[in-house]
Amino acid sequence: MRAPSRLLGAAIGAVLALSLTGCGSSAPEGTGQVKLTLWHNSADPAPLLEMYKKFEKQSGHKIELVAIPSDGFEDTTQTKWATGERPDILEYHATVSGLLALNPAENLRDLTGEAYIARSGDLYQAAGAVNGKVYAAITGFPQVFGVYYNKKVFTAAGLTPPTNFAELAAACPGLKAAGVTPVFESGGSIWPVQILPILYLAGANQSNAYGKAIAGRGATLADAGSPFVAGLTAYAKLKSDGCFNKDIVTAKFEDSMKALVTGKAAMVAQHSDMLPALLAAAGGDQKTVDESVGFVGLSSDKPLVTYAPGPIGTFYLPKTGDAAREKASLDFVRFMTGPAYADYITASKTFPVLTDVPDPQGVPSVLQDVKKAYDTGAVIAFNSDIPGMGGLAQLMSELIAGQKDPQKAATQLQAQVEQAAKAAGLPGW
Amino acid sequence: MVIRNRAAWLLWALPAIVLVAVFFVAPFLLNVRFAFSSWTSFRAEITWNGLENFRTLIDQDLLANAVTVTVLYAILCMAIQNTVSLSLALALQRTSRINTVFRSAFFLPTLISPLAAGYIWRGLLAPDGAVNTSLGIEWAWLGEPSTALVVVAFIDAWKWSGLITLVYIAGLNSIPKSLLESATVDGAGPWTRFRRVVFPMLAPALTFNVAVTLVGALSAYDVIAATTGGGPGDHTRALNVVMRQQWGQGFFGSASALGFTVTLLVIATAVPLVWWLRRREVAG
Numbered sequence: 001m002r003a004p005s006r007l008l009g010a011a012i013g014a015v016l017a018l019s020l021t022g023c024g025s026s027a028p029e030g031t032g033q034v035k036l037t038l039w040h041n042s043a044d045p046a047p048l049l050e051m052y053k054k055f056e057k058q059s060g061h062k063i064e065l066v067a068i069p070s071d072g073f074e075d076t077t078q079t080k081w082a083t084g085e086r087p088d089i090l091e092y093h094a095t096v097s098g099l100l101a102l103n104p105a106e107n108l109r110d111l112t113g114e115a116y117i118a119r120s121g122d123l124y125q126a127a128g129a130v131n132g133k134v135y136a137a138i139t140g141f142p143q144v145f146g147v148y149y150n151k152k153v154f155t156a157a158g159l160t161p162p163t164n165f166a167e168l169a170a171a172c173p174g175l176k177a178a179g180v181t182p183v184f185e186s187g188g189s190i191w192p193v194q195i196l197p198i199l200y201l202a203g204a205n206q207s208n209a210y211g212k213a214i215a216g217r218g219a220t221l222a223d224a225g226s227p228f229v230a231g232l233t234a235y236a237k238l239k240s241d242g243c244f245n246k247d248i249v250t251a252k253f254e255d256s257m258k259a260l261v262t263g264k265a266a267m268v269a270q271h272s273d274m275l276p277a278l279l280a281a282a283g284g285d286q287k288t289v290d291e292s293v294g295f296v297g298l299s300s301d302k303p304l305v306t307y308a309p310g311p312i313g314t315f316y317l318p319k320t321g322d323a324a325r326e327k328a329s330l331d332f333v334r335f336m337t338g339p340a341y342a343d344y345i346t347a348s349k350t351f352p353v354l355t356d357v358p359d360p361q362g363v364p365s366v367l368q369d370v371k372k373a374y375d376t377g378a379v380i381a382f383n384s385d386i387p388g389m390g391g392l393a394q395l396m397s398e399l400i401a402g403q404k405d406p407q408k409a410a411t412q413l414q415a416q417v418e419q420a421a422k423a424a425g426l427p428g429w
Numbered sequence: 430m431v432i433r434n435r436a437a438w439l440l441w442a443l444p445a446i447v448l449v450a451v452f453f454v455a456p457f458l459l460n461v462r463f464a465f466s467s468w469t470s471f472r473a474e475i476t477w478n479g480l481e482n483f484r485t486l487i488d489q490d491l492l493a494n495a496v497t498v499t500v501l502y503a504i505l506c507m508a509i510q511n512t513v514s515l516s517l518a519l520a521l522q523r524t525s526r527i528n529t530v531f532r533s534a535f536f537l538p539t540l541i542s543p544l545a546a547g548y549i550w551r552g553l554l555a556p557d558g559a560v561n562t563s564l565g566i567e568w569a570w571l572g573e574p575s576t577a578l579v580v581v582a583f584i585d586a587w588k589w590s591g592l593i594t595l596v597y598i599a600g601l602n603s604i605p606k607s608l609l610e611s612a613t614v615d616g617a618g619p620w621t622r623f624r625r626v627v628f629p630m631l632a633p634a635l636t637f638n639v640a641v642t643l644v645g646a647l648s649a650y651d652v653i654a655a656t657t658g659g660g661p662g663d664h665t666r667a668l669n670v671v672m673r674q675q676w677g678q679g680f681f682g683s684a685s686a687l688g689f690t691v692t693l694l695v696i697a698t699a700v701p702l703v704w705w706l707r708r709r710e711v712a713g
Contacts, residue, residue: 075677078470082681101679106473187572190658247556249572249661387471390678394659401574401662415489419680423469 033060034328036088039077041311043070044091045276047348048313054343055335061328063089071189073311074098074390086318088329094127094136094309095384100424102316108135109317109326116337119354126208126380127309137333139341140313141351143271144370145195145306145381146297148278153180153266161267161296163303165200165234168267172243175266182243184265185400189253193396195269196238198381200231202299202306205382214417215386217428221417222410231300232399232406239400248400257281261292269298272370273312286364295369297377305373308381388420389413457692463685470679482686491671495687498578499647499667499694505582506646511638514590515631518597519623532598536591543588547655550584554656571657574664581665585652589645593638600634601627636706644699648691668694 038052052063066087068076077092078101086107092098102108111117112134117124120138128136147168149161157178162168168183175182186192204210204227213219221228238244245251245265257274258281259265272295282288297305315336317329336344337354345352349363351371363371383389395413398404404412421429467478486492517535521528538546553559554570561567570580604627612622650669653659659666659674672687 072677075673078677078679079673082470082676082679101470103471103473187660188658190660246567247569247572250551250555250569388678391674394663394674397660398662401660401664403662403664412489415485416678419485419489419683420469420471420678423467423680424471 032324033062034322034325035062035064036325036328036332037064037066038089038091039066039068039080039087040091041070041073042067043273043276044312045348047344050347051336051340051344054340055332058335058340059328059331061331063332086320088318088320088325089332090316090318091311091314092316093311094138094314095381096127096130097383097385097387097389098311099128099130099135100387100420104130104133104135104316107318109319109330111135111137111317111333114333114337116333116354119337119356121353121355123309123353126384128314135316136309137315137337138309138313138353139315139336139344140310141272141353142307142374143273143310143312144374144378145199145269145271145308146295146370146373147199147267147269148260148366149267149294149296150180150260150263150265150292151294152292153178153263157266161294163296163298164301165238165298166301168298169234169238169241169243171266172238172241176242180263181245181259181265183238183245183267183269184251184256184259185244185248185269186251186253186256187248187397187400188250188255190397191393192253192256192270193248193400194393195271197228197231197235197392197396198383199269199298199306200234200300201227201382202297202304202379203227203301205306205379206304208380208382208385211380211382211385214382215421215426217421221414222407226410227300228413229406229410232409234300235396236399236406249397253277254281261288263292271308271310272367273310275364275367278366290365293366295366295373297373299379302377303373304377304379305370306381307374307378308384386417386421387424387426388417391416460685461689463682464689466682466685468682468685470681475682478682482683486671486675486683486686491675492687492690494663495666495668495671496690496694498663498665499649499669499691502578502582502649502653502665502667503643503646503698505579506585506649507639507642509582509586510590510593510642511635513586514593514638515597517590517594518601521594522598522601532591532595535594538588539591541588543651544655546588547584547652550587551656554580572661574661577657577661577664581653581656582646584656585646585649588652589642593642596634596638597631600631604630632706632710636703636710639706640699640703643702644695647695647698 052065055061056063068080074093077090081102092102110133114134114137116137117134123138124134124136128134128138147161153175154161157174159171159174162171172182183196185196201210210219210227214221219226239248245259253270253274254277256265256268256270257277260268261278261282278293279286279289297303299306315333317326317333320326341352341354342357345357345360349360349367351359383392391413395404395409399406399409418429463475464482465477465479466475467481468475483492521532521535551571555561556567556569556572560570568576571577608626608630609622612626617625648669649667650673653665653667653670654673657665659670668687668691672684672691675687676684
């Protein structure tokens with residue numbers, strides 16, 4: 001009996017010693033190497049994950065990745081954030097509305113003097129900055145919102161992809177006659193159903209005019225004849241005309257990608273960061289994606305794409321009070337925006353945001369379509385600077401279920417905007 | 430003797446009192462103030478703002494619907510679970526090898542995470558899922574306003590009925606056989622025996638099961654989140670679902686107000702309900 005007791009004691013001692021070693025956030029003393037916690041989006045592509053490893057290798061620091069599911073990404077991040085827990089590095093939205101919800105002046109480190117900002121053109125005029133202070137390090141090309149379409153389906157139906165809502169409505173009957181779902185919407189994932197109304201508003205939001213008017217209290221979403229109500233009305237009309245899939249309420253965005261690739265659906269309104277999901281839906285076969293999927297801009301009346309700086313590759317440095325870890329996390333930002341950035345662009349085959357880094361070679365054709373549409377005409381998403389717009393997706397669910405008409409939905413969302421704008425202390429509210 | 434008994438009583442009750450005090454009463458009292466505060470993620474200051482959070486939730490058409498959905502859902506869950514579980518308990522009361530297998534089978538869902546259970550059923554009930562395929566129909570069980578809430582309540586019942594069944598079986602087995610035999614000798618048939626003897630004698634089990642299922646469903650979140658996310662529209666948007674949405678948008682004061690509402694609802698329902706059921710036990 002005594003031997004097993006001694007063994008048990010030794011085992012418990014060993015486990016305790018191991019756990020205590022594992023609990024510390026810093027590596028052995030004197031090495032200057034620390035463990036950094038990085039909250040990241042679970043949709044981070046492989047080349048970005050590879051960059052984290054490269055940083056570990058180069059710096060000797062360790063990165064503990066905490067994956068935040070891309071479904072419900074904002075909710076989950078906010079929930080963790082609200083507990084007072086802070087990572088050393090936070091991957092999150094670069095939109096002003098997303099940034100305001102982090103209370104940046106209180107919680108984030110000011111990166112205004114960093115070298116990458118001067119190399120980013122006017123990127124930080126519209127994103128990652130509040131009250132003249134830059135808090136973000138944006139490494140990913142903005143999310144470009146538009147319409148993915150199945151080339152083969154359109155060719156077979158003898159149609160061209162629509163670039164405005166009138167053309168979209170007109171294309172529906174022909175596509176339905178060909179036995180495909182004209183537009184696949186995924187209400188089961190909730191957030192994708194807000195994309196089409198946001199696309200509609202690109203026409204009214206050139207130079208961010210509409211977004212600024214709402215955020216600055218110059219107009220309300222529910223004004224008579226407001227572009228927002230018009231967008232919701234156009235969406236409701238598409239639904240009543242049968243342009244969407246029957247399982248619009250339950251379908252997930254993965255279903256939409258699959259339906260598009262397989263030709264069961266002709267179009268999906270999505271953004272460019274969903275390309276890995278599109279590739280996954282094609283079984284990882286890039287050739288299938290290139291041959292079957294194209295991308296086009298769409299708004300109320302013009303071929304415009306809508307863009308928003310996305311969370312993938314956008315980093316913030318929360319204040320942690322730990323000098324060693326704060327130094328290491330700043331090193332991380334400098335690494336991501338330094339010489340290694342060109343390698344990342346080459347590996348990820350995405351377009352750079354740093355102006356001195358060249359475009360990569362061998363970019364997939366669908367991404368070339370995205371860039372072409374972006375260069376032709378891009379408008380920032382109207383909701384980028386408006387706090388309290390997080391309820392839009394939920395209201396779209398009610399609109400789809402027929403519980404709210406466009407005017408009522410606009411009135412309710414305006415109330416949420418007011419609630420958030422007052423809370424954020426925006427000028428004029 | 431009395432003092433000794435009281436000391437023993439306190440000793441036995443102490444762990445439960447400590448647990449309830451530390452994990453329920455203290456957090457509740459410490460957090461209740463946030464329901465009346467301007468706490469948001471947008472700024473660091475938290476100030477008293479009276480009933481402003483409740484007014485905001487009412488103005489945005491969120492509170493009334495959430496309370497209605499929550500109460501309806503709780504009643505459905507309680508009714509379905511108790512009906513199913515009592516039937517199962519009557520069928521599986523006798524201890525035999527085959528009944529043990531079935532009891533274990535019905536108990537298994539209790540061990541599954543509610544989120545996992547929700548995801549499994551979401552897949553099965555999808556328009557192109559196994560249920561529709563086997564029935565040869567096309568119906569969005571979780572996407573139709575008319576069926577969504579009832580279907581989610583059934584999923585919750587599937588998840589928890591095994592546990593409730595065990596409580597009923599324990600209750601059934603505690604009924605003295607002599608009582609049932611006397612009733613049979615007096616000419617009572619199966620239905621009369623159930624109505625006049627079994628059901629009244631099950632009163633303690635019924636009290637526990639009704640209270641647990643109702644109160645549990647009032648604070649529902651996980652199964653709803655995994656199956657419908659509150660949809661279609663707001664047809665399954667229970668209080669805790671709205672709370673999560675408010676929290677996710679950084680409106681922590683409003684979220685706390687919803688949490689406070691859930692607590693009030695639980696207290697307002699559970700206390701009179703348990704009181705009434707206990708009185709019924711005594712009367713029976």
